[in-house]
Amino acid sequence: xxxxxxxxxxxxxxxxxxxxxxxxxxxxxxxxxxxxxxxxxxxxxxx
Amino acid sequence: xxxxxxxxxxxxxxxxxxxxxxxxxxxxxxxxxxxxxxxxxxxxxxxxxxxxxxxxxxxxxxxxxxxxxxxxxxxxxxxxxxxxxxxxxxxxxxxxxxxxxxxxxxxxxxxxxxxxxxxxxxxxxxxxxxxxxxxxxxxxxxxxxxxxxxxxxxxxxxxxxxxxxxxxxxxxxxxxxxxxxxxxxxxxxxxxxxxxxxxxxxxxxxxxxxxxxxxxxxxxxxxxxxxxxxxxxxxxxxxxxxxxxxxxxxxxxxxxxxxxxxxxxxxxxxxxxxxxxxxxxxxxxxxxxxxxxxxxxxxxxxxxxxxxxxxxxxxxxxxxxxxxxxxxxxxxxxxxxxxxxxxxxxxxxxxxxxxxxxxxxxxxxxxxxxxxxxxxxxxxxxxxxxxxxxxxxxxxxxxxxxxxxxxxxxxxxxxxxxxxxxxxxxxxxxxxxxxxxxxxxxxxxxxxx
Ligand code: SF4
Ligand code: SF4
Numbered sequence: 159x160x161x162x163x164x165x166x167x168x169x170x171x172x173x174x175x176x177x178x179x180x181x182x183x184x185x186x187x188x189x190x191x192x193x194x195x196x197x198x199x200x201x202x203x204x205x
Numbered sequence: 206x207x208x209x210x211x212x213x214x215x216x217x218x219x220x221x222x223x224x225x226x227x228x229x230x231x232x233x234x235x236x237x238x239x240x241x242x243x244x245x246x247x248x249x250x251x252x253x254x255x256x257x258x259x260x261x262x263x264x265x266x267x268x269x270x271x272x273x274x275x276x277x278x279x280x281x282x283x284x285x286x287x288x289x290x291x292x293x294x295x296x297x298x299x300x301x302x303x304x305x306x307x308x309x310x311x312x313x314x315x316x317x318x319x320x321x322x323x324x325x326x327x328x329x330x331x332x333x334x335x336x337x338x339x340x341x342x343x344x345x346x347x348x349x350x351x352x353x354x355x356x357x358x359x360x361x362x363x364x365x366x367x368x369x370x371x372x373x374x375x376x377x378x379x380x381x382x383x384x385x386x387x388x389x390x391x392x393x394x395x396x397x398x399x400x401x402x403x404x405x406x407x408x409x410x411x412x413x414x415x416x417x418x419x420x421x422x423x424x425x426x427x428x429x430x431x432x433x434x435x436x437x438x439x440x441x442x443x444x445x446x447x448x449x450x451x452x453x454x455x456x457x458x459x460x461x462x463x464x465x466x467x468x469x470x471x472x473x474x475x476x477x478x479x480x481x482x483x484x485x486x487x488x489x490x491x492x493x494x495x496x497x498x499x500x501x502x503x504x505x506x507x508x509x510x511x512x513x514x515x516x517x518x519x520x521x522x523x524x525x526x527x528x529x530x531x532x533x534x535x536x537x538x539x540x541x542x543x544x545x546x547x548x549x550x551x552x553x554x555x556x557x558x559x560x561x562x563x564x565x566x567x568x569x570x571x572x573x574x575x576x577x578x579x580x581x582x583x584x585x586x587x588x589x590x591x592x593x594x595x596x597x598x599x600x601x602x603x604x605x606x607x608x609x610x611x612x613x614x615x616x617x618x619x620x621x622x623x624x625x626x627x628x629x630x631x632x633x634x635x636x637x638x639x640x641x642x643x644x645x646x647x648x649x650x651x652x653x654x
Binding site for chain 2: 159160161162163164165166167168170171177178180181182183184186201202203
């Protein structure tokens with residue numbers, strides 16, 4: 159494509175199949191203690 | 206809603222909200238997208254032909270159309286119907302307030318001047334043990350569990366912390382679990398013995414530092430009203446140096462006194478601390494350090510400023526991490542996780558020194574939020590249900606927010622303290638969160654070049 163560069167494809171859809179195993183870290187625990195951003199969390203199935 | 210587009214750090218970025226696709230586009234596509242959904246190609250040409258070549262407009266339009274057909278732009282939300290909010294009575298993380306007491310006098314402390322509404326209290330060993338038993342027994346088939354030693358200052362009760370780690374290891378073998386321990390400390394009491402224990406047994410350690418010396422010392426004085434910066438920076442350096450590859454975070458809070466907080470984050474870098482987070486203070490708006498509407502413009506600018514430096518540093522090959530600027534575009538957490546957020550009050554609970562359970566560390570000692578205790582388990586099922594039912598689809602503001610799959614609906618404690626309702630997001634928090642996500646996306650786009 160000339161006008162558009164896709165830097166990330168269907169990343170959310172991809173996660174549906176192993177969704178909800180619940181093994182990942184609780185976000186508030188790990189760093190900030192005052193917010194719940196999860197966009198930066200790691201998926202335990204992806205390690 | 207469908208998409209969110211913005212310009213930052215030299216990139217025109219388009220996020221497709223529901224698929225999570227991210228595109229970097231040229232000016233032309235960026236402009237077409239203003240009209241794309243409502244207008245025909247002919248109309249768009251009429252609107253833009255004074256600025257762009259007609260054949261270019263057609264070509265760009267085609268590219269947009271192709272991505273739309275492939276569900277990489279304007280895709281639909283396929284997730285909501287898959288959710289089953291029941292069957293979630295699983296506890297997998299505890300915040301243990303092992304000491305409601307502190308050797309600092311931080312102005313904004315959760316522990317309000319180190320005395321938690323007047324009571325100084327250390328958690329007895331048997332209460333801690335009960336809490337760990339409660340955790341493993343209520344975690345059902347979850348294998349990975351988190352325990353955070355928190356306070357006040359947990360090093361004031363370090364013997365109990367040590368015993369609890371040992372007991373936790375025993376329980377995890379018995380119940381076939383994997384407990385990951387974290388400790389959050391202000392560092393004052395760190396010595397070689399404690400550093401070695403923490404480095405050996407804690408998967409993560411959160412070290413509290415607010416940034417530049419004058420900023421830190423103003424907000425985080427010792428009980429005798431002296432600064433604490435000089436005392437702790439050396440200790441943190443030593444701990445991190447000895448820690449090897451294990452995780453740590455340098456974590457601070459910013460207030461209206463340091464709205465130029467990008468300098469504080471960069472100060473972490475100068476000190477050699479490369480995994481960092483700095484959080485906006487959340488407190489009663491009447492406090493003289495609170496963040497108010499009138500500060501927001503400066504704060505958002507400051508995040509942008511930081512993102513520029515961040516790109517420079519990371520492009521030069523150095524490693525530097527600011528928690529909110531990390532975004533995993535290839536996968537990241539699953540959708541369920543993104544929808545349900547922090548899990549406070551359901552998967553995650555806080556335990557007071559006497560064993561009372563609260564939805565999270567920010568609700569501790571608010572009597573109406575006491576949800577149970579470690580001896581009897583959850584007593585207030587209604588409260589647990591209430592917390593569990595809060596997610597990005599059940600909150601009006603979040604449902605239509607472009608940031609929802611990254612933010613996960615914000616902090617319920619902030620929502621409660623500002624709006625007296627855990628389902629009403631804190632507006633300033635939303636503005637900051639959205640800016641941080643834009644920064645993170647623009648950083649990812651720049652680092653992919
Ligand atoms: S909390 Fe605010 S920023 Fe987050 S998803 Fe809800 S409305 Fe959006
Ligand atoms: S409610 Fe807020 S402070 Fe509590 S766990 Fe959730 S994000 Fe963290």
